[in-house]
Amino acid sequence: MGISRLKAEGLILNKTVVFVGMMGAGKSLVGHALAKYLNVEFFDSDAEIESAENTTIQKIFEYDGEVLFRHKERQIIKRLMNRQKPIVLATGGGTFLTSKNRYYISKNGFSIFLNVPVEVLWPRVMNDYSRPLLKENNAFSTLQSLYSERLPFYLGADLEFAIAKNILPNIIIENIVNILIERNIVIYP
Secondary structure, three states: OOOOHHHHOOOEEOOEEEEEOOOOOOHHHHHHHHHHHHOOOEEEHHHHHHHHHOOOHHHHHHHHHHHHHHHHHHHHHHHHHOOOOOOEEEOOOOHHHOHHHHHHHHHHEEEEEEEOOHHHHHHHHOOOOOOHHHOOOOHHHHHHHHHHHHHHHHOOOOEEEEOOOOOOHHHHHHHHHHHHHHOOOEEOO
8 A cells, every 4th residue: 555645744764765776777866756755855976976076977987087986986975874864865876886885875774776677777878978887889788787797786785676667756656665664764753
């Protein structure tokens, strides 16, 4: 049975929820919607990095390289995971690959892997030229490889949530909230 909007107003998030998964999986979209639904703050780790560095992720990759980007990402994840109040956090596609990030997330949060098939991801990212890891000649093949390489890490999340092609965001949120209630991540006052 679904959660009504009236019931949602009384729900309390008692642990930070962190969305992990591939680029284009909808981590920011779903995360923002969940935060709004639960009336808590939403953060996007990539947006936080861009704000702190006053530049784009694409330019950080281009000028500083992925190693320095991942260092900056770790700093942001640590800061966000140490906040006093629980939040909803969407992470970059590579965030969960780093053991320190997984540690910070598991210590103070509940991770949700939004598992979206490559065939569904591709139309979402194929014309997004801001994705530094898809600047290869064969971007679809690169996306498939990244998914295969990252899947074992993503499967280490506290929850795997599979997303089909045509599922509506409000249905995703309702299902996730119900699971979070079952796991006592979201509680009634």
